[in-house]
Amino acid sequence: MKRKYKVIITIVSLLLVLFVGAGFFAGNYFYNFALNPNTDKSEVFNAPHNSIAVSPKDAKEKEESEKWFKENYEDSYIPSFDDLKLHAYTLKNTNETNKWAIIFHGYSSDGSQMTKYAKHFYDTGYNVLVPDARAHGKSDGDYIGMGWHDRLDVVSWINNVISSDNNAEIVLYGVSMGGATVMMASGEDLPDNVKAIIEDCGYSSVWDEFSYQLKALFNLPEFPIMHFSSIVTKLRADFTLDEADTVKQVAKSKTPMLFIHGSNDTFVPSDMLNEVYEAANVPKEKFIVEGAGHGNAESVAGDTYWETINNFLAKYIE
Secondary structure: OHHHHHHHHHHHHHHHHHHHHHHHHHHHHHHHHHHOOOOOOHHHHOOHHHOOOOOHHHHHHHHHHHHHHHHHOEEEEEEOOOOOEEEEEEEOOOOOOOEEEEEEOOOOOOHHHOHHHHHHHHHOOOEEEEEOOOOOOOOOOOOOOOOOOHHHHHHHHHHHHHHHOOOOEEEEEEEOHHHHHHHHHHOOOOOOOEEEEEEEOOOOEHHHHHHHHHHHHHOOOOOOHHHHHHHHHHHHHOOOOOOOEHHHHHHOOOOOEEEEEEOOOOOOOOOHHHHHHHHOOOOEEEEEEOOOOOOOHHHHHOHHHHHHHHHHHOOOOO
8 A cells, every 4th residue: 555655646746847847848938938038029929919000101100200210319328226227218309398208118129119209299398218128229138027127217217307307397108018117117106207107008917918918829828837937037037927017006106197098909908908097096097099909099099199198298297
């Protein structure tokens, strides 16, 4: 009988070792797939549910705004809380103003891709700062933060603006991962200079977004891959996937917020909008753009998009 129990224990132990080993292998694979900035992300962006349409009008506007951007920006650098060298593009308005828009880009992009948004804020009288997120563009970093550690970088950029303009009135604006970034930053102890926050198609949490993509891209369930991936993320990037919770951060916010999302978004499902909106206990508005996919709200809504933003900001910025 003792021998039989030993055999059972040995088999169970081997199975457990195999399970844990396979789990860490899968967790490391999906960490590299999603958070390693040096791995190819085409499999993500080429998936039908993640495709982002670009109209001829968008392409022309982008070309014009890129030309303007290149002719007007200056490079800015600051250290992060964990000693990375962070980069941003600064565009000081020719009309002297204390109004500042800090604009945050999306996943696997960089600040130089946010030119049309930068130009709009500039043309409406703002100085503009467009940071490269850690591990993107000209900023240091060896992992994609998905907005979590980036939220503290947002605070650093805010303080940098205030150090040169004590009377700055600041708007935080972000799209996709940038939207999640400004929402995550909203739960920090922000200075009174931050007057409003605008997010466009940000996710409710990193766990929710990755679980959704895991199912959509690979037809795999949360357990156990998400759990092992979260452990690997803690070991390699010093945060867990479940702690990067946008909803919990928004619930702590003291800053007025505008939430924007396209009704046809299948990259960051549009029902995530309701989760973050309901969590906010501040003056808030939401703008659902019918027929818009991920990151296309501005293109689809056109002038209405900017009218909504301008009307919202007029309540909080002179």
